[in-house]
Amino acid sequence: MSQHYPIHLNLSGRLCVVVGGGGVGERRAVGLLSAEAVVRVVTQEASEILQRLANENRLELRLKPYEPTDLESAFLVVAATDSREVNAQVTQDATARSVLVNVADAPAEGDFIVPAVVRRGDLEISVTTGGSLPALTQQITNELEQRFGAEYGQYVELMGEIRDYMKQNIPLRERSALARKVLAQESKVVALLQVGNYPEARETAFHLLLAPREEP
Numbered sequence: 001m002s003q004h005y006p007i008h009l010n011l012s013g014r015l016c017v018v019v020g021g022g023g024v025g026e027r028r029a030v031g032l033l034s035a036e037a038v039v040r041v042v043t044q045e046a047s048e049i050l051q052r053l054a055n056e057n058r059l060e061l062r063l064k065p066y067e068p069t070d071l072e073s074a075f076l077v078v079a080a081t082d083s084r085e086v087n088a089q090v091t092q093d094a095t096a097r098s099v100l101v102n103v104a105d106a107p108a109e110g111d112f113i114v115p116a117v118v119r120r121g122d123l124e125i126s127v128t129t130g131g132s133l134p135a136l137t138q139q140i141t142n143e144l145e146q147r148f149g150a151e152y153g154q155y156v157e158l159m160g161e162i163r164d165y166m167k168q169n170i171p172l173r174e175r176s177a178l179a180r181k182v183l184a185q186e187s188k189v190v191a192l193l194q195v196g197n198y199p200e201a202r203e204t205a206f207h208l209l210l211a212p213r214e215e216p
Contacts, residue, residue: 004128004130009076011035011036011075011076012035012036012037013037013038014037014038014075015037015038015039015040015073015074016037016039016040016074016075016076016077017039017040017041017042017070017071017074017076017077017078018039018040018041018077018078018080019041019042019043019066019078019079019080019081019087019090020041020043020078020079020080020082020087021041021043021044021046021047021050021061022043022045022080022081022082023047024080024104025041025043025047025050025080025081025104026049026050028078028102028114029041029050029059030053031114032076032078033053033058033059037076039058039059040060040062040074041060041061041062042062042064042066042070043062043063043081044064044065046061046063066081066086066089066090068093071090071093071097074094074097074099075099076099076100076101076102077094077099077101077102078104079091079094079101079103079104079105079110080104084105084106087103087105088106091103091106091109091110102114107130107131108131113128113130115127115128115137116128118141118144118145120148120149120150120151120152120153120156121153121154121156121157122153122156122157123152123153123155123156125144125148127140127141127144149194151190151193152190154193154198154201155189155190155193158189158193158201158202158205159182159183159205162179162205162206162209165209166178166179166209178209181208181209182205185204185208188204189201189204192204
């Protein structure tokens with residue numbers, strides 16, 4: 001399998017079509033919704049979750065056999081039916097329209113693969129083995145979920161505040177060294193976040209930042 005170029009797409013407001021309403025199609029649709037995409041699902045049988053999301057007007061559900069016109073205006077397509085023939089047809093139709101396509105049962109045939117993701121606020125860690133070893137992907141994902149708990153969402157938020165402060169108040173030539181100094185105390189700040197003490201974690205991080213510095 002060829003090497004993939006890792007990229008995070010901005011799908012906000014873009015139409016993404018999922019063909020297939022089983023477990024894989026459901027997961028893809030829910031993931032696309034979380035990225036604020038406009039989602040259309042085409043399937044003859046939809047899961048309960050997909051039906052509920054459609055009833056809540058959170059996605060468009062077309063309960064029918066797939067047709068090429070279902071891809072009209074799509075920015076991205078996912079072929080996720082349990083039929084090899086249908087998935088191949090979806091892939092062909094998307095390619096003819098120069099639309100990005102992911103093929104659930106044959107990743108190499110598509111333009112991109114969907115990695116496993118660990119999300120902690122703005123922190124996103126993607127894991128993939130190119131579709132060849134899903135079990136290993138899951139094992140590594142589980143390890144990362146243990147390593148990076150929910151507190152890392154707050155940690156990234158706090159480091160973003162630190163970065164904004166430095167951009168406004170610290171000379172450019174000093175920023176990298178200061179950032180490394182604060183990040184070197186990650187475990188101390190994270191430990192405070194783990195017990196829900198955000199104020200002290202923030203105070204600790206800014207103390208490291210604002211402590212007297214040697215002249216450059």
